Amino acid sequence: xxxxxxxxxxxxxxxxxxxxxxxxxxxxxxxxxxxxxxxxxxxxxxxxxxxxxxxxxxxxxxxxxxxxxxxxxxxxxxxxxxxxxxxxxxxxxxxxxxxxxxxxxxxxxxxxxxxxxxxxxxxx
Amino acid sequence: xxxxxxxxxxxxxxxxxxxxxxxxxxxxxxxxxxxxxxxxxxxxxxxxxxxxxxxxxxxxxxxxxxxxxxxxxxxxxxxxxxxxxxxxxxxxxxxxxxxxxxxxxxxx
Numbered sequence: 419x420x421x422x423x424x425x426x427x428x429x430x431x432x433x434x435x436x437x438x439x440x441x442x443x444x445x446x447x448x449x450x451x452x453x454x455x456x457x458x459x460x461x462x463x464x465x466x467x468x469x470x471x472x473x474x475x476x477x478x479x480x481x482x483x484x485x486x487x488x489x490x491x492x493x494x495x496x497x498x499x500x501x502x503x504x505x506x507x508x509x510x511x512x513x514x515x516x517x518x519x520x521x522x523x524x525x526x527x528x529x530x531x532x533x534x535x536x537x538x539x540x541x542x
Numbered sequence: 543x544x545x546x547x548x549x550x551x552x553x554x555x556x557x558x559x560x561x562x563x564x565x566x567x568x569x570x571x572x573x574x575x576x577x578x579x580x581x582x583x584x585x586x587x588x589x590x591x592x593x594x595x596x597x598x599x600x601x602x603x604x605x606x607x608x609x610x611x612x613x614x615x616x617x618x619x620x621x622x623x624x625x626x627x628x629x630x631x632x633x634x635x636x637x638x639x640x641x642x643x644x645x646x647x648x649x650x
Contacts, residue, residue, distance in 0.1 A: 463641040465641060476637060479638060518632065525573060
């Protein structure tokens with residue numbers, strides 16, 4: 419069974435760079451998509467971005483280019499950096515495994531089947 | 543921009559059936575996935591694809607869809623089903639992933 423373990427700094431000052439890492443156990447980064455989701459206090463889920471088996475990345479446009487996901491396949495880990503943080507970036511951050519594709523007759527699917535426990539990041 | 547819309551609050555009497563809806567244009571070409579989240583915990587996938595449940599999810603959870611609306615149905619709601627529920631999809635035209643705003647389900 420695939421499991422993920424995440425870690426990173428939990429307290430940042432405005433304008434600093436958020437840095438989180440997610441290690442994957444029992445699975446391979448060369449299969450599925452992998453990414454990050456966050457949840458501000460008392461609010462809903464927000465997709466941050468993801469990368470594909472080939473390494474192609476895709477980000478939420480609302481983050482205006484501040485997010486960057488990198489991959490270390492030798493360690494089976496991936497990381498998130500979010501630059502120029504503000505109080506609005508205060509949230510619980512989850513790493514996640516994504517499955518996506520298309521089913522006949524031509525209907526797509528997208529879901530997250532593995533979630534990290536979450537890392538609370540406070541910007542203050 | 544396209545988005546997914548959910549009712550913020552829904553309640554159901556214990557043992558009764560409840561439907562939680564999710565509306566959005568992307569659902570015309572995507573199956574919605576659904577997640578259950580309890581306080582202080584990570585979300586848990588409860589439904590994906592046409593109507594698939596991960597191992598361990600009770601069969602009282604099911605989905606249906608029509609046009610731009612997807613519905614999660616809990617048949618015979620239990621006290622442990624009280625949680626927040628989120629729908630999720632992807633918008634191919636905007637190359638973006640969406641979550642609904644979430645529905646807080648109260649089991650009375």
